[in-house]
Amino acid sequence: MAVTLSESTSRGRLARQPSSTKRRDAPSRFGTAWAVVMATVASLVIVLPLIWMIATSFKPEGAIVTSHPSLFSSKLILSNYSGAWSAIDMPRLLLNSTIFAGGATVLSLTFDSLTAYALARLDFPGKNVVFVLVLITLMLPFQVNLIPLFIELTNFHWINTYQGLILPRATNAFGIFFLRQFFLSIPNELEDAARVDGAGDLRIYRSVMLRLAAPAVLTLGLFHFMYNWNDLLWPLIISSNSSMYTLASGLALFTGQHVIEYGLVMAGATMAIAPMVIAFLLIQRRFVESIATSGIR
């Protein structure tokens, strides 16, 4: 997909001629101004809830619960953050989210890439069966497994444990599919050269495939991390003890129980989304491009 994309754009660029058609296609100044206005309005409407969330996290309760709600308050305070730190136990939630999302990402990248290597570069009986199984997994809504998984993990005594949270997420069908496509595109010559040098499969996997696929692996890692960091339903079901809640489940449950402390909750929410927002702003170009070409979230 990425290849087709760049091919057709460069083809288009080559064919573009500075002829009379250019004048007709050239955007008018009025049109551009209008487009900027529209884009500004759309962007503001979309970002508004997040801005409101951040603004509210700095307001005293008196400025939040009012008959004339406004976006910004004249008085800004930081105590919501210290309050959230102790009342919602943010350090614990941050730690749990990091262990859950980080653990699932590291394991999943390792397992996905090993399987993708076998499916893309090795020849063995049953290959098509395995690949079809991966495709089926890709299509299943994970809610179907929720109940039996809960029963299974209860029998393992894994409810409220990190392994219970992480291991069912230790491989991802999309990751296998995504990396398989990437490994298929790596030229055989590189692999052949390594084999002449006496490299085995494990070394080819590590020093040829993973090295060449490093950008794809990093992007996939980011998706895995984001998916687990943001997930609500799975952590909600697998942890019933507040010491095991993640940011999403912990904040959602806290909001259900204590609706009075709006400022506190918004401070917690701001801290919960900050890592993803910062990561996204730092590497947005690659992020958006890879989403566009793969169609995953």
Add this chain to the structure above:
Amino acid sequence: MARQKLRSRLWYPWSTRMRRRRTLTAYLFMLPSLAVLGVFMFYPLIRAGWLSLTNYSFFGGSRFIGLLNYRNLIHDPQFWRDLVNTLYYAGVVTPVSVILALALALLLNRKGLPGRGIFRAAIFLPAVVSFAVSAIAFRFMFTPSIGFITYWLAQIGINVPDWLDSVSFAMPAVILVGIWKNVGFYMVIFIAGLQTIPKELYEAASIDGATRWRRFVNVTIPLLSNTTMFVTVISLIASLQAFDQIYVMTQGGPAFSTETLVTLVYRQGFQNFQMGYASAIAYVLMALVLILSLFQLRFFSRRTVKY
């Protein structure tokens, strides 16, 4: 494929022992993933099918009851109400998101638009933040005493009740949040689709005297049809699984007006502990998603449009 065979022959002498070793290597590479998929995916999937044929309750016993759960489902007004809610949600979120996303993609794909990257990033931002956490902000924003939505609407003369407490307004609120979450994501896919359309086609159309609108209708729309179908299908699949913002904002209420199939599975399975019955609902949900997924696969594989 033939080349792959030839290569194998070059590097691996064609002996049974070597072939066996190669197969062993491949399965060792796949062992961790296959173990995880087997234990946490395929076994539970089959178990869910079995559970749906029993009256399993988490604290009580379990007895095989055949298709009784499914028969009860057909006569259960809750199930039908939640199915209708789910279709209502999907039926609004999908067309609105797709059209908005396409409009935004066209706007932000404009040549020479200043600040294009910033606009794209801003509109895409909801796709990277936690849906559950941002839904908390929305829940507060819709609450009259603290949020500005009701207040601002009242300022311009539109009086609405407390959205999340109203049977007729809770679903639109949940829908708005659903659109907010995904529109930027779909926009980005549309932008990628727009960029695959060769510029020559627009130039040719211009030379033939086609207006901007004619070029949109006769070039953009047909060449983007695959992307549009793809986005529509993934949006429908995501809509059928709506849960996060509903759990945070309304818990399925008021009076079950925002309860969808996934929230029903959650309530029956993890609050009422009727896990056999909940598994039957989950299997119906899976059937719906699988049908759509088969479509998705078709459009995914055909995403490179032939000109």
